[in-house]
Amino acid sequence: MERNFVLAINPGSTSTKVSIFEREQEIKTFKIDHRKEDLEKYKKIADQYEYRLRLIKDWLEAENISTDALIAIVGRGGLLRSMPGGTYSVTDAMIEDLKVGIQGEHASNLGGMLAKGLADLENIPSYIVDPVAVDEFHDIARISGLKEIPRKSLVHALNIKAVSHRRAKELNRNFEDLNLVVAHLGGGISIAAVEKGKIIDVNNAKEMGPFSPDRAGTLPVGDLVKLCYSGKYTLNEMKTMLQGEGGLFSYLDTMDGREVEERIKNGDNYARLIYDAMAYQIGKEIGSYATVLYGHIDNIILTGGLSYSNYLVDRIKEMIDFISEVIVYPGEDEMEALNKGAQRVINGEERAKIYEDEVSISG
Numbered sequence: 001m002e003r004n005f006v007l008a009i010n011p012g013s014t015s016t017k018v019s020i021f022e023r024e025q026e027i028k029t030f031k032i033d034h035r036k037e038d039l040e041k042y043k044k045i046a047d048q049y050e051y052r053l054r055l056i057k058d059w060l061e062a063e064n065i066s067t068d069a070l071i072a073i074v075g076r077g078g079l080l081r082s083m084p085g086g087t088y089s090v091t092d093a094m095i096e097d098l099k100v101g102i103q104g105e106h107a108s109n110l111g112g113m114l115a116k117g118l119a120d121l122e123n124i125p126s127y128i129v130d131p132v133a134v135d136e137f138h139d140i141a142r143i144s145g146l147k148e149i150p151r152k153s154l155v156h157a158l159n160i161k162a163v164s165h166r167r168a169k170e171l172n173r174n175f176e177d178l179n180l181v182v183a184h185l186g187g188g189i190s191i192a193a194v195e196k197g198k199i200i201d202v203n204n205a206k207e208m209g210p211f212s213p214d215r216a217g218t219l220p221v222g223d224l225v226k227l228c229y230s231g232k233y234t235l236n237e238m239k240t241m242l243q244g245e246g247g248l249f250s251y252l253d254t255m256d257g258r259e260v261e262e263r264i265k266n267g268d269n270y271a272r273l274i275y276d277a278m279a280y281q282i283g284k285e286i287g288s289y290a291t292v293l294y295g296h297i298d299n300i301i302l303t304g305g306l307s308y309s310n311y312l313v314d315r316i317k318e319m320i321d322f323i324s325e326v327i328v329y330p331g332e333d334e335m336e337a338l339n340k341g342a343q344r345v346i347n348g349e350e351r352a353k354i355y356e357d358e359v360s361i362s363g
């Protein structure tokens with residue numbers, strides 16, 4: 001059988017998205033939603049491997065897509081060591097780091113594992129593209145205020161790069177000439193200063209910045225330390241409280257923006273206060289990242305699932321539209337961006353980077 005198709009795999013905290021592409025054309029796409037109780041069974045993210053693999057195989061079978069027809073498999077890259085952007089071959093050293101969660105636990109760690117697991121069965125290449133560990137910081141952005149704790153670049157790099165390219169195309173400008181503040185508003189929130197195509201600073205979507213649907217974001221640090229040593233919570237309970245059950249979930253017991261809006265429509269003033277506070281923190285953070293670019297900004301872009309919300313977008317816009325024109329791209333272009341990254345290598349326009357050559361393994 002002629003191998004023409006690329007399979008793209010994007011594991012998220014609540015879903016696994018899969019798409020089949022023939023060159024630039026998306027042929028089929030599917031979002032497998034995972035119930036909280038189905039994922040809670042697994043202690044570590046890597047333990048979900050067999051479960052998600054089975055679901056992907058079942059989908060391929062149901063769609064009558066034989067793995068004989070795949071030319072390559074590309075996955076969303078995870079919390080690897082700090083690395084430059086681009087398309088990477090999935091290597092054994094990368095798999096080791098994904099398995100242990102070298103920079104932490106996140107569903108995207110499964111992207112490279114699933115891509116390589118399936119690709120090896122067919123003897124075809126596997127790739128990841130612009131993983132969440134992309135690090136293009138200026139040195140000044142690494143300084144936190146405590147020598148032992150440097151600031152980290154953990155960011156929705158794939159979508160941020162994809163929407164920046166999209167805006168450059170619309171403006172008929174080079175991506176490398178644009179200065180943007182891009183806010184990815186999803187399960188986690190990244191607010192990034194993109195200077196001439198590079199993400200030179202970002203809040204760290206796992207641990208800092210505005211609170212998000214499931215994350216606490218930046219907290220008053222003294223009170224956080226007290227809570228850690230209060231004896232009330234284990235390390236794992238603290239981690240879950242900050243990421244997974246923080247943010248909107250901590251106040252409202254839901255991480256679904258649509259449900260919060262429904263409550264607001266029904267007159268729930270507490271839900272309105274919390275949702276408005278999330279918008280307020282996002283607006284404030286965007287203002288802060290505008291200063292990183294000294295105010296020289298072509299556009300501010302709002303993207304991610306929460307950007308479907310007119311209510312939230314309006315609250316944010318009224319705080320920031322004095323800075324620059326605000327462009328809204330709801331949802332994400334991640335599947336297309338994964339495919340484009342793989343196609344550039346398949347077509348010979350770019351060579352796949354090798355993880356071990358790009359990162360400091362001893363660090």
Ligand SMILES: Nc1ncnc2c1ncn2[C@@H]1O[C@H](COP(=O)(O)OP(=O)(O)O)[C@@H](O)[C@H]1O
Nearest residue numbers: 186187188213255256257258304305306308309
């Ligand atoms: N129409 C909508 N209105 C409000 N919130 C929405 C809407 N659509 C999606 N969301 C919210 O967006 C968030 C998920 O965003 P998404 O970009 O899919 O997440 P991730 O970054 O984890 O992939 C969830 O909180 C979801 O409830």
Ligand SMILES: CCCC(=O)OP(=O)(O)O
Nearest residue numbers: 132154155186187188205
């Ligand atoms: C760690 C950055 C990536 C991230 O937060 O992704 P989700 O919003 O999909 O959880």
